[in-house]
Amino acid sequence: GGTEESVLYVMDVATGEVIDGPIDRCRYSPVAWIPGGERFYYVRSLPPELLPESERGFHRRVFLHKVGADSAKDANVFGAGMTITNYYGVEVSRDGRWLQVSAAEGTEPRNDLWVADLTTTSVDRPAFQHVQVDVDAQTSLTFGRDGRVFVSTDLEAPRGRLAVTEPGQWGSSQWVDLVAEDPEAVLESVAILDGPDLDEDLLLVTTTAHGVAVMTLRRATDGAVVTEVELPGAGTVAGPIEQPSGGPVVWFAYTDHTQVPTIYSFDARTRQVELYATPPGSVEVPDVHSQLVTYDSADGTTVRLFIVSPTAKPDRPRPTVLYGYGGFGIPMQPGFSAAILSWVAAGGVWAVACLRGGGDEGEQWHRDGMLDKKQNVFDDFHAAARYLSTDGWTTPQQLGIYGGSNGGLLVGAALTQEPELFNAVVCVAPLLDMIRYTTSELGPTWTVEYGDPEDPEQFGWLHAYSPYHRVVDGTDYPATMFAVSDNDTRTDPMHGRKMCAAVQSATSGSRPILLRSEGNVGHGARKLDAAVEETADTLAFLAHWTGMEG
Structure with missing residues (x-):
């Protein structure tokens, strides 16, 4: 149904036989085996009947499970009494000696880190030692067979560095x-x-x-x-x-x-x-050209843009799709996409902007597009649209923009801030009411990325760009498709629904404002036929409103 509420099974990979499970409430759970294949650590939420309804998506803990045992009796080894929106990572070293547990509050770009020596402590009651706590950095450990510990960290290094230390010498001054x-x-x-x-x-x-x-x-x-x-x-x-x-x-x-x-x-x-x-x-891959170009954003920052096109240089303005995300430190890297290649094979151009808020240039690049600096992301996107037009790839009448999830927020902001730059918008699974986004689903875990509307100063950041609050009556808005899924447990479909109604009421033009609503589907992965239908609908909409022929 798309809810992403995961269950965990254990399979014998030699025979394909399921030998344990299901263990429920394992959404976003890593699995860390102790050598021997009899026990593993994993992450599981507490039973929902023990929690208030508004907290049932949280309260994760690290447990130890023995294959074949009753999971209800699994030992809770970490997480009790900690922040309810924490996410946990868990790893066991290759030799089985070291247990490593990390904790991050929601999607915060930093983590606390602990280790336990399983040769000197009980596996179900490990004695943890601090590696870093309350440090503004992301850090993880890799244990070499030679006894050394390799430290991957962005502490004092926003693009990351690799250090080495010895067991017991956990402090950063010893790296x-x-x-x-x-x-x-x-x-x-x-x-x-x-x-x-x-x-x-x-x-x-x-x-x-x-x-x-x-x-x-x-x-x-x-x-x-x-x-x-x-x-x-x-x-x-x-x-x-x-x-x-x-x-x-x-x-x-x-x-x-x-x-x-x-x-x-x-x-x-x-x-x-x-x-x-x-x-x-x-x-069968069509003949396409892929290149990475640079352009300047509103404040002079250099931003990069991947362009996939039928020609190496602009030969004429073509129907173009500009895609972006710009959040949570996620980089936009080259990857195979049948949708992109289909678009380019039909004569169009597809561009992917590497906006601030992503991880393309390291953690500082991310932080330059979060919290009170979120407008930088939108400015980068608007500048990409202008670049594509002024450089001859397209025109505003032939340009469509596309984004999903945090990228849905991005194109929603573009729709309300610079509607004249585009002729079509596809806004998928978006956040659009940034004043109420914390009231449903996983919203409370994202305050570290966007800000908390309960805080007066942060309310101001959010209200300044919240797309739902920036809809203006009498504006000639581009053709827009809001696509939502009824079972989306990350971004509540209410965002797309009410934004669609607001823009339909406000627009002064004749271009359509549509809602594509899908049942029994969630935020991300879906059945192949459902994914094909969504891609076909969105590409057809973009093709029509950017003037794609054929």
Whole structure:
């Protein structure tokens, strides 16, 4: 039904047999196995009957479960008495010695971090030690087989850095940098390559330079670069993933604007990337051009924009879709999209703006687009629209904008602030009433990103741009489709419904203001046929109102 209320099962991967579960109330739960396959840590919400109705989406705890045992009797090992909107992460080191638990209040871009030595304490009552508490940074640990602890952090390094320390020396003053912050790239991940087949332990470090993945092989002793790893193209990497027992080989997924997600391996013995697995079927990719350009926002900040187009340079103004998100530190990286390729194959242009509020340029880039600085995100988006028109890619009459969730807020703000820049708007699963967004669903977990309307100063930030409160009677609004789902448990469908009614009442023009409402579907993933129908409807709407022929 789309509610995203997850249940957890345990499957024997050799036979496919389900051997445990379901364990309910496991939304957003990681799983951390203790070696041996008999027990694991996981995150679960408290039973709803014990909580007020307004708090039933919160109150998570870390539990320990023994396979086959009654989950109602699982030991609660962490989280009691802490902030009710906390999200928890949990990991166990490869050798089973170290338990790591992180906590973040809602979507706050920082975390507290604890570790416990499972060789000196009970696994169901671990004795935790602080790594960082009440520190304004995001930090995680990786435990090497050589006993050292690798620290990934953005403490005093908004683009991220990799440090090393020893067990027990948890304080940041005891960390020693291995990979210093790069002023042009964001640290994404680190994998350890080790074992008897290598002369020395190595690190495979993945960064993104303005949204494009870069891999380097480095010495684990001092972080010195051994070689840059050649990737299949200018795209996005997920992973790498190590073998639990370690070794010289890791695996990663790669995608870009024209390549479907594909699995590759990297072997530190040969220094080679090799194709490992491809998805079933085949895709005929049209001839398209992908490029990354820059433009200036209203305050002079340089912003980047991916453009996927039929030609390398503008040959004439074309029907164009501008997409953006700009929130929660989420970067806009190249990725395969059948919808984008279909649009470009039909003669259009698709642009993706890397706005402030995202993570494209590190944590400071995120913070420059949150809370009292949220207007920067909208200014970046408006400037992207102007760039596409003035550079010859399109015209305001041929430009449509598209965004979902936080991106729905983005295009809702664009609709109300700069309606003359676009001819069409598709606003999916949006937040639009920023004064009441905390009253339903997961809204209370987002006050760290947007602000709390109960706070007088923060109320002012929110009211200044809240799209629902910026609708003006007598405005000739662009053709707009608000798309909502009845079972959306993240962004309440009331946002799209009442915004649609407000804009329908206010508009002075003849362009339509529509509501696309879908039942038995939630915020994100849905059945394939439902996803195809939504894509077809939104592309058809955009095509009509941007003048796409055929």
